[in-house]
């Protein structure tokens with residue numbers, strides 16, 4: 251049931267504050283501002299590496315997870331898309347753990363990677379939305395997403411719940427490995443507890459602006475998405491979402507890669523969407539925007555109040571989110587990029603919930 255929404259995707263975008271809150275509460279204790287102890291079949295303090303494998307949007311959630319595990323828990327992560335992971339013949343250690351992220355729990359390549367890791371003697375965790383699924387069944391532990399059923403082929407709430415699980419696990423790992431102080435743990439958990447409130451604010455205040463922006467975007471055939479740090483996987487996700495449902499050709503790039511190739515494409519016919527919350531490398535992204543502007547490129551900047559005040563580059567449009575703690579930016583910034591893809595697809599008149607050639611669950615290789 252779509253309720254009063256036009257599409258399941260719209261409904262699922264709007265459910266995010268609630269389901270994110272639900273998911274976070276499963277892993278974090280908000281009264282104590284602490285990561286809940288989890289009953290895991292492996293010990294974050296003893297493993298030397300974590301392997302992560304998944305497909306599509308779930309893979310991009312894992313990629314953001316890698317930044318968090320490495321940054322907060324100093325735990326190296328090996329990650330690849332499942333169709334590469336399963337054939338890559340990477341050396342894996344039986345003393346380490348592997349995580350498989352999947353909304354459906356049935357994705358063929360992800361399941362094959364799981365079985366490969368199993369054959370190498372690794373301990374397996376399944377980060378899945380569908381608890382009665384093959385991937386959940388074959389894992390040693392299920393780490394649920396608690397997003398509720400996701401109907402739209404374009405993943406939205408499952409993605410932000412996957413991010414919520416990744417962030418919570420990274421904090422848990424950091425505590426286990428002694429890489430954050432008690433104070434830092436509190437601050438991270440408090441920051442995460444604010445995610446639903448920011449998500450709500452974005453949905454309530456940016457809807458109209460993003461719809462207007464989508465009306466412009468629908469006139470273009472190519473779009474480039476740029477970001478650095480955790481905004482880089484988010485740029486990939488923004489591009490994936492846009493191509494899936496609006497059929498606009500979109501590419502996501504690490505902003506620092508711009509001058510290694512894609513800058514050759516820049517002209518007034520290819521808008522460049524830059525995801526850049528104000529962080530320690532914000533200035534680097536600003537210089538990439540200057541390079542785009544100097545070549546007549548049209549910039550759409552998605553930033554926060556601080557970033558908007560400090561950017562000196564002329565943009566076609568700037569979407570301003572509230573300032574927020576660093577760890578939650580990828581979760582909250584996922585919303586405007588989902589909304590942008592959604593409204594653009596609506597303007598183009600595509601079948602938003604059932605885009606052509608795609609299936610919700612990819613059970614063949």
Ligand code: M6R
Nearest residue numbers: 306307308352353354357404405
């Ligand atoms: O069910 P899964 O999470 O394993 O599915 C993985 C991908 O097929 C999925 O995320 C796909 O990329 C989505 N359509 C993206 O919106």
